[in-house]
Amino acid sequence: MHRKFSLNLQPAIGALIALSTLISGCLGGTLSRNNSGEYKNGLVVSAHPSSSKVGLDILKKGGNAVDAAVAVQFALAVVYPGAGNLGGGGFMVYRSASGELATLDFREKAPGLASRDMYLDSAGNAITDKSLHGHLAAGVPGSVDGMVKAHQKFGKLSWAEVVQPALDLARNGFPITDSQVEEFTELQEKLKKYNPGKSYFIKAKWSKGDFWVQEDLAKTLEHIRDKGREGFYAGEVADQIEAEMKKGGGLISREDLKNYQSQWREPLVGNYKNYKIITMPPTSSGGIALLQLLNSVEEYPLRRWGHNSDSTVQLMVEAERRVYADRASHLGDPDFYKVPKKYLVDPIYSKFRMSDFNWGKATLSSDIKAGEVPQESEETTHFSIVDRDGNAVSITTTLNGGYGSMVFVGGAGFLLNNEMDDFSVKPGSPNMYGLLGGEANAIVPGKRMLSSMTPAILEKGGKLFMIVGTPGGSTIITSVFQTILNVIEFDMGMQAAVNAKKFHHQWYPDVITFEKGGLDSLVRQKLNQKGYTFNERRAIGRVDAILKTPWGYYEGGADPRGDDTLMGW
Numbered sequence: 263m264h265r266k267f268s269l270n271l272q273p274a275i276g277a278l279i280a281l282s283t284l285i286s287g288c289l290g291g292t293l294s295r296n297n298s299g300e301y302k303n304g305l306v307v308s309a310h311p312s313s314s315k316v317g318l319d320i321l322k323k324g325g326n327a328v329d330a331a332v333a334v335q336f337a338l339a340v341v342y343p344g345a346g347n348l349g350g351g352g353f354m355v356y357r358s359a360s361g362e363l364a365t366l367d368f369r370e371k372a373p374g375l376a377s378r379d380m381y382l383d384s385a386g387n388a389i390t391d392k393s394l395h396g397h398l399a400a401g402v403p404g405s406v407d408g409m410v411k412a413h414q415k416f417g418k419l420s421w422a423e424v425v426q427p428a429l430d431l432a433r434n435g436f437p438i439t440d441s442q443v444e445e446f447t448e449l450q451e452k453l454k455k456y457n458p459g460k461s462y463f464i465k466a467k468w469s470k471g472d473f474w475v476q477e478d479l480a481k482t483l484e485h486i487r488d489k490g491r492e493g494f495y496a497g498e499v500a501d502q503i504e505a506e507m508k509k510g511g512g513l514i515s516r517e518d519l520k521n522y523q524s525q526w527r528e529p530l531v532g533n534y535k536n537y538k539i540i541t542m543p544p545t546s547s548g549g550i551a552l553l554q555l556l557n558s559v560e561e562y563p564l565r566r567w568g569h570n571s572d573s574t575v576q577l578m579v580e581a582e583r584r585v586y587a588d589r590a591s592h593l594g595d596p597d598f599y600k601v602p603k604k605y606l607v608d609p610i611y612s613k614f615r616m617s618d619f620n621w622g623k624a625t626l627s628s629d630i631k632a633g634e635v636p637q638e639s640e641e642t643t644h645f646s647i648v649d650r651d652g653n654a655v656s657i658t659t660t661l662n663g664g665y666g667s668m669v670f671v672g673g674a675g676f677l678l679n680n681e682m683d684d685f686s687v688k689p690g691s692p693n694m695y696g697l698l699g700g701e702a703n704a705i706v707p708g709k710r711m712l713s714s715m716t717p718a719i720l721e722k723g724g725k726l727f728m729i730v731g732t733p734g735g736s737t738i739i740t741s742v743f744q745t746i747l748n749v750i751e752f753d754m755g756m757q758a759a760v761n762a763k764k765f766h767h768q769w770y771p772d773v774i775t776f777e778k779g780g781l782d783s784l785v786r787q788k789l790n791q792k793g794y795t796f797n798e799r800r801a802i803g804r805v806d807a808i809l810k811t812p813w814g815y816y817e818g819g820a821d822p823r824g825d826d827t828l829m830g831w
């Protein structure tokens with residue numbers, strides 16, 4: 263066992279550190295925070311208080327938004343292991359203070375030995391558990407290479423300086439939050455199943471105020487700190503991944519690790535009224551879908567109809583139905599499939615797609631197919647950061663499901679993703695988010711699986727306006743869509759826009775999912791009479807976002823659905 267739990271002292275130390283975090287957060291804040299809780303010199307909004315603190319410390323030390331983002335990504339791998347990761351992937355959208363744009367795709371890839379029908383049984387039926395849990399579910403991780411590339415291009419502090427805070431959290435420990443007490447305790451059985459005989463990280467019983475030390479993970483971070491990319495994709499950590507794969511029948515090879523490269527992609531840019539939307543092109547479907555959704559509703563008087571009125575909801579749902587049908591057919595890894603990107607994000611196309619919608623009656627999803635285009639051929643986490651110069655980073659990163667494949671790399675202290683489930687394992691067979699897909703997103707060795715993650719940055723009048731994103735599987739796209747409209751059309755501040763209850767439609771299943779207490783019963787009744795059906799659920803999304811106010815301050819929105827925390831100065 264590499265874990266240390268000193269029973270009597272650590273809760274006290276944890277409480278002290280939590281207190282000092284709180285005090286330094288408050289002190290830092292009072293220096294340059296105006297009365298409405300806005301910050302002048304920079305802001306970090308992420309899923310855990312300890313990762314937000316790491317980001318803020320880096321900013322205060324003179325690091326820029328990318329330095330802080332790299333430090334937060336690594337810190338989340340330590341303090342928020344359900345989604346923060348070394349063994350997963352993600353996307354970064356960047357806008358410098360002077361308006362330079364960049365998007366980085368560090369999405370996982372299918373291993374070289376993967377094959378199209380690897381998750382089908384002999385009768386051709388999808389065996390979903392295989393793509394969801396255990397060694398076979400993991401794609402080749404991209405996060406470490408992504409952070410190296412982001413830092414090389416835009417970082418200001420040294421690599422060691424941005425990795426060290428995560429290493430310290432792993433080696434010295436950090437106080438777990440109250441919600442983690444419950445979650446970690448519940449996880450015990452599943453982890454046992456996928457990590458037989460291993461010193462996996464979760465102890466049996468957790469208590470409030472527990473302090474968590476992860477020495478295996480600290481060693482892995484030490485390799486990364488000292489050797490950069492080679493510290494993960496070669497040497498001891500690569501040996502550990504290879505050994506883990508051999509032991510559990512997984513496919514990731516040393517060759518796959520050696521060959522993995524994250525990729526700079528041309529940012530996807532569109533407009534909504536007088537706002538510019540900068541977001542992620544494929545391998546994410548999120549950017550294209552977000553622009554399509556905004557294009558579909560742009561010419562309607564949403565502001566007059568009001569937030570979540572029956573007309574607003576109906577219009578948004580009909581747009582979502584059509585956009586998710588397109589997603590299923592037309593989107594996949596652009597390195598393997600010709601995505602008709604320009605066509606899909608053209609406002610004229612969205613106008614055409616919306617032309618058959620009838621205000622009197624719900625369109626049936628069975629009547630909606632993907633649009634004809636020319637033949638030219640549940641855990642993730644998001645964080646938003648701005649520094650004192652106004653450089654902005656929007657990163658969504660994931661293992662896919664909570665705790666990914668549940669498989670720990672023996673001795674290395676980190677979890678592998680279950681991202682292979684984001685491929686279409688069989689045409690017409692839904693993935694864990696109920697999403698459908700086909701040829702565009704079929705499994706091919708070396709191909710990236712389609713994603714819904716939608717990190718975005720908005721400009722208004724050529725200046726930074728908003729940084730936004732969220733986890734939530736298929737609901738990511740619609741949550742980002744709603745958060746943007748909440749601010750632009752419905753005059754909400756950032757925190758109110760984040761707090762506002764969300765709803766979601768994704769073509770199939772043909773139902774409007776809404777958060778408990780979200781849609782007014784009268785609105786539902788009216789829409790029900792037109793043929794819309796509803797399904798209530800507990801929470802949709804965990805948006806962490808930043809808005810620049812007209813007076814030049816930064817206002818954060820940290821999602822109260824989780825432990826999300828904003829820290830600025």
Ligand code: DON
Pocket residue numbers: 640641642660661662663664681684712713714715733734735736738
């Ligand atoms: O890339 C995707 O679309 C999914 N792997 C995201 C998963 C996710 O958001 C789960 N979180 N709640």
